[in-house]
Amino acid sequence: MTLVLLIALAVMMLGAAVFAVITRELMAAVLASGMIGLLASVIYLVLAAPDVAMTEAAIGSGLTTVVFLLALRRIKQLGGSDHD
């Protein structure tokens, strides 16, 4: 049962990672990296590490995405583009 769950999570994570690298939209790449953090937090829970799961959920998929989006907003304001 956990094996099926882990394989599903692994496939989703690898798909999101490849998508984050390949896509040309910056916003999509940032959100994909946030989703990787969220899936990693579930994997940490399966690996019996609840402290790490809490930290990864808060930081990896919360604050990192916000920091990226703030920087992107500034770049767009200064006249940059949000495509590659």
Added chain:
Amino acid sequence: MTLVSILGFALVAIGLWGVLTQRHLVKIIVGFSIVDTGVHLVIVSLGYLKGRTAPIIDHALAAGDAASKAVDPIPSALVLTAIVIGLAVTALLLAFAVRVFREKKTLNIDAISELKW
């Protein structure tokens, strides 16, 4: 466990590929963040022992059998610190990216080749 280790290394490889091939500075930083997540997955997976539970003493785990029924607590502690530091480094990298854009008006690393402006 093995599956999570292989997943972690695959993430490291994909993130490294992103750092090496992308041209936009923010995509490179996204690649760094993916490498971080992969490495943390590998470290936590090394501490897992089959069939054991989390290292917290409560009604599920008595203090006496912590040594025989708990997962290794040391990799969890290391990764906790590493995740917070990873965020700080990502924020610093993004501050640099914003500053570079302010000065050079471009984020294509082919155009940013000198060390000072």
Added chain:
Amino acid sequence: MIKRLFIVLLLAVTVYLLYPLAVLTPQQTLGAAATHVTENGVSELGAANLVTSVIVSYRGLDTLGEVTVLFLATAGVGFVLFRRREEKAVKSTTPRAASEFLQTGALLLWPLIVLLGLYVILHGHLSPGGGFQGGVILASAFLLVMLAFPGAALPDSLRHAMESLSGLAYVGIGLAGLLLGDYFLDTRILPMGAVGQLISAGAIPLISVAIGLKVGAEMVTILGHLRKEAS
């Protein structure tokens, strides 16, 4: 063409070198250090959460170093994004205020999130949680208000005071351990109490509070710098 080939070669070498680590046979019993921590952790330190006891006491110096690295990164962000008075940014658009739904929701939610953050910090030695997690939750409460009200910001003096005082408190507790106990960051200077109670485990809750407040203040500062830049 050569560059692409080189990149593929580099990735192949990486995978080849790291593959044996991935298929390492999983261990069956705990190593020596982990055995010591799990067997004697509760009796030596009194904390029910073994990961917190490792972070705060067994590897307490590493946590002190981590707090220092966080402080350096925050100072770096502030330094890199520094702008002199005369080159204040020309605002291309006035910041649009958030919708009323978001503003009301933020005002209602942020005390609850602060409460959750303080709960996670204080119960760090009893259940999963601790200084880092609680500090990040505290920072996200303030981030919510900062995003809903474009002009809102935690007053500078309050932030600086919290950062400096919590860092000072952490080092102060460590020195108190040196003076009153056996070694730097000795958490047994306060009575250990019964395992599972809120007031127990010596100085571990105090150190957790110091770490939590420091991490929260650092995160709010980083977000404030980036947001002020993006105003």
